[in-house]
Structures are given as structure tokens and as C-alpha cells.
Amino acid sequence: MKALMALYLPGFASSLKVYLERLDFTTVKWLTLELSRCVKHFYNFKGQQWLSEQFTSQMLDFLSKILETVHLDKAERFSQFEEMRRKMTEEDVMDFYEDIERIDKIASYIMEITGVCLRTMSATTSDFIQAKFVSLYAKPLENPAKS
Numbered sequence: 001m002k003a004l005m006a007l008y009l010p011g012f013a014s015s016l017k018v019y020l021e022r023l024d025f026t027t028v029k030w031l032t033l034e035l036s037r038c039v040k041h042f043y044n045f046k047g048q049q050w051l052s053e054q055f056t057s058q059m060l061d062f063l064s065k066i067l068e069t070v071h072l073d074k075a076e077r078f079s080q081f082e083e084m085r086r087k088m089t090e091e092d093v094m095d096f097y098e099d100i101e102r103i104d105k106i107a108s109y110i111m112e113i114t115g116v117c118l119r120t121m122s123a124t125t126s127d128f129i130q131a132k133f134v135s136l137y138a139k140p141l142e143n144p145a146k147s
Contacts, residue, residue: 005050008038013062020066023073025103028066032109039113045120053124056117060125063110064132070106071139111137 012035019027042050051059081096088096114133117125 005038005042006055009051009055009059012038013059016062016066020069023069025070025073025106029102029106029109032066032106032113036109036112036116039116042120043116047120049121049124051121056121056125057128060114060117060128060132063113064136067107067110067133067136070103071136074100074103107137 012031016028016031016035019031042048077096077100085093111133114125114129118129
């Protein structure tokens, strides 16, 4: 299973990079969902290294960039929403919030991936996750009115 994961991850990473550059959040959401499903199979591998340290740090670094991009896009959408709200119908407002919810699912899937990494490889990932992800996960809690 570890070897199979090592074969899948580069494909996930390259696809995520392409679609993130295009800001295609629908595809990014689907890819992060599938990646989280693959990673969940390692949930009971506590204390076992199922990825190399180098690849784990690269994967987590890339996931933090995805999360940053999602937060920046969400902030941009909210700033545009405030300007356009007067011209929008009630249905348009509902569609806007549904779109935001779909994009927020990316953060949930990334949180699941980091949770499995933290549970299974805590010695190698805990410092990195604390440095890169805790502040990103705390952003919505700082201003609950906008989340």
C-alpha cells in the first residue's frame, strides 16, 4: 500500500498544481477529496513512516499553498460581493454562499490529510503542521462574520 501511495502522490501533486494555477476550485476540491480518501487508509499506521520525510514535507508545503490560495480567493470574493450585493437578487446571493461553501470543503479535506499525517507521523510532521497550518485554520475563527 505504501508503494502504491508513492506512485499516486506525484500524479495528485502535478494535477493539483495545474488546476490551482487555473483557479479551478471545483477540480481542486475533487482532487483533495480523493487524496484525503487515499491518505485515510493510513490512519491506523500510527508511528509508521508511510512516506519519506522529504516527500511528506513537500506535500504538506504544497497543501499549505493550496489553503493559502483558497483563503485569498475567498477574501477576494467577499470584497467583490460587498460591492456587487446591491445589484444581486436573493437567488444570486444564495448561489454565492453555496459557492463559498464548496470552496471551503477544500480546507476540510486538507485538514483531514494533515490530521492523518499528524496521527501517523507526528514526530516528523507536528512542527511543520503547527508552523504552516494552525494559523491558516485559525483565520476563519478570527472573524466569524466573514466565514
